[in-house]
Amino acid sequence: MSALSSVTVIGGGAVGLATAYYLRKADLDVTVIESGRPGRSTSWGNGGWLSPVLSIPTPGPGMPRMGIVETFQRDSAVAIRPHAAPSMIPWLLRFARHCTRSAFESGSARLGALSREMFDGFDELADLGVPVEVPRQGNLRACLTEAEARHQLAGLAPMRAAGYAVPDRIMGAEEIHELEPELSDGVRSGFNLPEERHVDPGAFCDTLAEYLVKQGVRLLTDTRVTGVSASGGRVTAVETTGGQVRADALVVAAGLDTRLIAGWLGARLPIRGGKGYSFFVPSEHSPSHPLYLSHTKVGVTPLKGGYRVLGGMELADETLRINPRMIRGMIRVARRYLRHLPADESLDRLPDLWAGLRPMTPDGLPVIDHLPHLSNAYVNSGHGMLGVGLCMVSGAALTDFMVSGRRPDVLAPFGAARF
Template identity: 30%
Template sequence: MSSSNRAVIIGGGVIGGCTAYYLSRKGWDVTLVEKDQFGQGASWGNCGLVVPSHVLPLNTPGNLKSGLRWILQRDAPLYIQPTLNPRRIGWFMKFALRCRKKEVHRTTMARAALLQRALELYEDIIGREQMACDWKRQGALHVFRSAREFKKFREVDAVSRRFGMGAEIVHPPDLAAHEPALQSGLSGGWYDPFVARLRPDRFMTELKRVLIDFGVTISEKTIFYGFQKKSGKASAVMTSRGPVEGDKFLVATGAWTRLLHRELEIALPIEPGKGYSITMEPSPGLPRTPCFFEERRVVATNWESGFRIGSTMEFSGYNSFLNPVRINSLTRGVLPYLKNVPALRNGEAWYGWRPMTYDGLPVIDFLPKFTNVMVAAGHDTVGISMAPQTGRLVAELLSGEPPSVDPEPYSLSRF
């Protein structure tokens, strides 16, 4: 590495945090700037599943068909708020065009590259740094009420198998033995052994501890205003606490990235996809295995420290309203699957904005107007899963090292 090894990261979510981790291990002097609290954005309240087998993007022909059926239902798994905004309409049209089989194949290959080593990388970080974050590699169960949907999942599994991550069929008579919390009368399940879970808020708390131990400066409640620029390069980040100088920079601001088009001198096609969750204390009779309740697109994760249900996808812009209709849809979503549903009204409701691109791939690239500034954003619903490999890749690129993953599919040139 050259003597220029000061890195400034804008964004304290899981992508920025993992990048700071890998840069620190390479000997960089890292400063991380966060407008709120480290780790308390979309990284905080998701269901905490690391899913390397989830290589298919959201935009597939089947999801497009379902989405059109659900599009105006406020309590459906996917809700799109009606809009006359030309930019948002254009984004959804491009999303639909990326649902063609050729595009899905290209996207799947690129997603797999960031996902395949997720379990290995997490186990290295968590084990090496002795993190207490409810990590457990126990797989997950995809559960179906519909016999038709149960059989159709074979197509999804066939894609995962191409990358060595196939699931196992669980026929109805065996479901109760596999997961006693499930109701009888279900059509079957698929057990995916290539899934681990962690508690994301605890992981982010532990990651912050590790970064501070490594000497990373974390500046919270610090607003990013832009870059000082000289000869096509950034020399410092302008913030509400004054300038922060650096040699290389990373923008890892998740769903907020599109709003920074003036500061970055480029408009990135990232839309906020709002997800919800409810968290409660652990209690008897809850699933012991993470479950995907497929027809309702609801996920349930059980840790020693709590139980969480979450999911849904709401496109309503930068809307901070905690929509009770969407929260109630989570509650109703688990009713047809579980024997005993806890008093979810006593749980803690949360929402977060997933950073969605219209082609299902993140942006990991240098900005055209700044030769020493990278952006890493747009990881949609698998930010937790993609974070270690993304952080590793960005650290390699900033360090001028051969990349462990081909970065070309995540280039800005595709837009």
């Protein structure tokens, strides 16, 4: 039996809300404290892909070389900018140490184990009548050459071997255009990952937040946590801009700010921001599939009334300043793959230009654990490029740990003390 009766969650992004869902389901009194509106930070303008096959760590073989080379290329969509923040260099060195084949393979296996049940929580919400839309068009890899498609597909062989739905052949030009007529004539090949799904991430957070309130979760919006009180090895209260909130147990799910808040509690979590961008293209010519544009790290997600183009990975600039060079790089890439992209001039004036900071760890794995030295404080953060896809499984596993007191095996690689 759980000794827990109430929990305070800091952060109302996808991860905090999903955690609150499972805590409430376990019959606990739950308070979520969110400094703005729920789901309006990094959980807003992202791709919304729920992609078990692509649940791999960000650091990978070749990443440092690619980042550094592309930093010096104009209009690139990938950049590591150590000159922007010297304080980030130790983190970047740690990140670089994880860019080996063996670290990548073991990280992929660990994330693969966590993401195996990725869709269950989304299906459960749908079964409860929560109006979360989770289209199932798969995820289409579009390539300019057959050689590139073959190369990309070969990279996914380990996921096929692990039992995921990965096709064993590439499509030719005719077949891929028949499947997705919005691809440009330049796209000659590719393949579809048929079981991948996606959500509109902002709409998902809005819907989940609304459901939580109906279930009795106390959702404090526009309320910033400014401090945490602890005594006798336990967190006792959270100080906020709206006054003090008593805390029997605490979950820190504050995205990038998790580093700061965990620091108040004596835990050093190396979570840094990996900046990415998106823009929305209102269009009658939206692709019907989420698209991964070959090796470019640019993606497309169909949404109501158009589609979102997303991409960019800037390490070392933790502001939300929009770098026009990165946007131009994404536009240039998208133009090569999509048949109907409006002229540059109108894209430059896009109203929905967005930047978000992915909460990244140097090994590319989230932190889902107990915080060291405190008996009632937990963390659920650092999901990098995967926070929307992994929010439900992470929330479920952490809740299981908190309620049962036993750490589920699947969480073993995601400890807070590993740094």
